[in-house]
Amino acid sequence: MPTSSFDDFDHEAHMAEAIGLARDAVERGDRPFGSVLVRDDEVVMRESNRVLTEDDIRRHPELHLAQRACRELSPTQRAETVMYTSTEPCPMCSGGMAYAGFGRVVYSVSSEDLAEYTADAPAVRSADVLDGVTEVVGPVLNEEGCQLHEQFDW
Numbered sequence: 001m002p003t004s005s006f007d008d009f010d011h012e013a014h015m016a017e018a019i020g021l022a023r024d025a026v027e028r029g030d031r032p033f034g035s036v037l038v039r040d041d042e043v044v045m046r047e048s049n050r051v052l053t054e055d056d057i058r059r060h061p062e063l064h065l066a067q068r069a070c071r072e073l074s075p076t077q078r079a080e081t082v083m084y085t086s087t088e089p090c091p092m093c094s095g096g097m098a099y100a101g102f103g104r105v106v107y108s109v110s111s112e113d114l115a116e117y118t119a120d121a122p123a124v125r126s127a128d129v130l131d132g133v134t135e136v137v138g139p140v141l142n143e144e145g146c147q148l149h150e151q152f153d154w
Helices: 003-008 011-028 061-071 077-081 092-100 109-118 126-130 142-151
Strands: 034-039 042-048 079-089 104-109 135-137
Touching: 003 034, 003 135, 011 034, 011 079, 011 142, 034 061, 034 135, 042 061, 042 142, 061 079, 061 092, 077 079, 079 092, 104 142, 109 142, 126 135
Parallel strands: 079 104, 104 135
Antiparallel strands: 034 042, 034 079
């Protein structure tokens, strides 16, 4: 699938689902992060942050979906897949996604925006980690994504 066909995907609907998963994470007692994997404009996998409730630092939704995708999808299928994520992936997750070889990553809240909410230094940008491997696009539904972080007790 050529990357240009990704432009026909329903970006706002997929991002809204990722943000909804981030809300689910907060309600469960985790931090506000959620992601969906989309192939042929259909969600094929979904996940929300479970770092605190699973007591596992690897349970970022992006990393968990990259791991599942590597087990369940061929390299060609992964290249035809877009990850929609409520917040720009951290360097750990970006590394996992580089290995998975997704066709595109779309985020709502940038790592620079997140740093303002958490009072941390901005992380290495996912586009830098994924350069030459996966296209990174964002923000999509930025206001909705930022609102979730504003409401969270960082």
